[in-house]
Amino acid sequence: MNEWVESPLYQLATFQKGRKVDTSPFNGDGYAPYLGASGLEGGDDGFAATRLAVIAKSTDTLMLWDGERSGLVGYGRQGVVASTVSKLSPSDKVEPKYLYYALSERFDWIQHRRTGTGVPHVPKDLGRLLKLRYPKQRTIQQRIATILTGIDTAIEKTEALIAKYQQIKAGLMYDLFTRGVLPNGQLRPIESSSSTQFGKIPFGWKLGSILELTDPQRQPILTGPFGADLGNADFVAEGIPVLRIGNVQQGELDLSDLLYVTPRKAALLSRYRIKSGDLLFARQGATTGRNALATKLVYGFLINYHIIRVALDHERCAPLFVEAAFANEVVKRQIERDKGRGTREGINTAQITSLAFPIAPLNEQRQIAQILKKINLQIEATQAELNSYRMRKCGLMHDLLTGKVPVKVEEPEVVDG
Structure with a gap:
């Protein structure tokens, strides 16, 4: 029988908030892993003294009690509970990991009820406000937790695979931009590379200006509209999208949070519209230097003042090579040197123009672009798989933790005596 009941949280778990204790970056006698905002998710928060501390067992759920992410939960951690974290120890009514998943599913609910100015x-x-539904039968709770644990394991393995590909790409980028490639696709010997004040560049390459690779039919380097040309009053609920600095990630565009202007306003700002293959460059703040190529998906979008657009000539360069070159140490060192020279941390069009930019022969640029495209496709495919797992988990949590989809538990066979 699959009977579901509902109880307030205080009947399903006891609460114990962590205390302030001595902490250390090093382990030692009388110390254990410190479980703060990072530690409850498996990250590293260092170590803390166990004397007089609140200690978590692996069957406890840990909830971040204070801060922007308060309500976030973790499970399976053992150690010293930080003063910003509360330990929830399950009662005999609920399976420990079922409690963790039930609380994880209510994160948004908790976030909307946070207090504090x-x-x-x-x-x-x-404990009184939050009520949780759960199957009365513990074996069904266990089965639900097992299903969700299985998809969590798949997510973790996929995340690890992406991290592995990213490491491979980083090593590959270093080799390509210090050694270059021969016509047969093999790396050149490092001994043939040249030393510059900014680092090594491959044989046959030169340091030049990005202007050598830009489209002569367009304004080569352009900063987005400033001040009264594009302000908060211009944004509307739907229309022509505007890319901001947060949309420019390294090597990709994040289109999850866009602003919009009317078609009429976009027509007035038509010179700031982007084309497929343009390089978009974050020009201010901690993200200065982050860049990504515009794809067909963003053709006709606008940029705001915090982005610089570089119009690349695809007949004179391989755009993917240029994107990678901006992430190379030779260029990054110059950006780090230049970005703090103004009144605000950032970089302008004149500074981008003056960068000593590594330029390979066009055929070699295209070879390198093909190599990078291959690893990028692997990363994108694996990221798509990860996104699919996350969507499946979201759907499963809703279906399983509400009882919408019943879960069957195999009954043991009864053998006649």
Whole structure:
């Protein structure tokens, strides 16, 4: 029988908030892993003294109690509970990992009920306010937790695979931009490379200006509209998208959070519209130097003041090579040197123009672009797989933790005596 019941959280778990204790970056006698905001997700928060501390067992759920991400939960961690974290020890009504998943599914609910004018925190009476549904039969709770654990394992393995590909790409980028490639696709001997004040470049390459690779039919380097040309009052609910600095990630564009202007406003700002293959460059703040190529998906989008657009000539360069070159140490060192020279941390069009930019012969640029495209496709395919797992988990959590989809548990066979 698959009977579901509902209880307030205080009947399903006991709460114990962590205490302030001595911490250290090193382990030692009387110390254990410190479980703060990072530690409850498996990250490294260092170590803390166990004397007088609140200690978590692997069957406890840990909830971040204070801060922007308050309500976030972790499971399976052992160690010292930080003062910003609360330990929830399950009662005999609920399976430990089922409790973790049930609370994880209610993260948004908790976030909307946070209190505090300065640092937000979980409401003190969460145990009374939050009611959780659960199957009365513990074996069904176990089965639900097992299913969700299985998809979590798949997510972790896929994340690890992406990290592996990213490491391979980083090593490959270093070799390509210090050694170059021969016509047969093999790397040149490092001994043939030349030393410059910014680092090694391959044989046959030169340091030049990015202007050598730009489209002569367009303004080569352009900063987005400034001040009154594009302000908050211009944004509307739907229309022509505007890319901001947060949309420019390294090597890709994040289109999850866009602003829009009317077609009429976009027509007035038509010179700031981008084309497929343009290089978009983050020009201010901590993200200065981050860049990505515009794809067909963003053709006709606008840029704002915090982005510089470089119009590349595809007959004179391989755009993917240029994108990678901006992420190369030879260019990054110059950007780091230049970005703090103004009144605000950042870089302008004149500074980009003056960068000593590594330029390979066109055929070699295209070879390198093909090599990078191959590893990029592997990363993109694996990222798509990860996104699919995450969507499946979201759907499963809703279906399984509400009882919408019943879960069957195999009954043991009864043998006649």
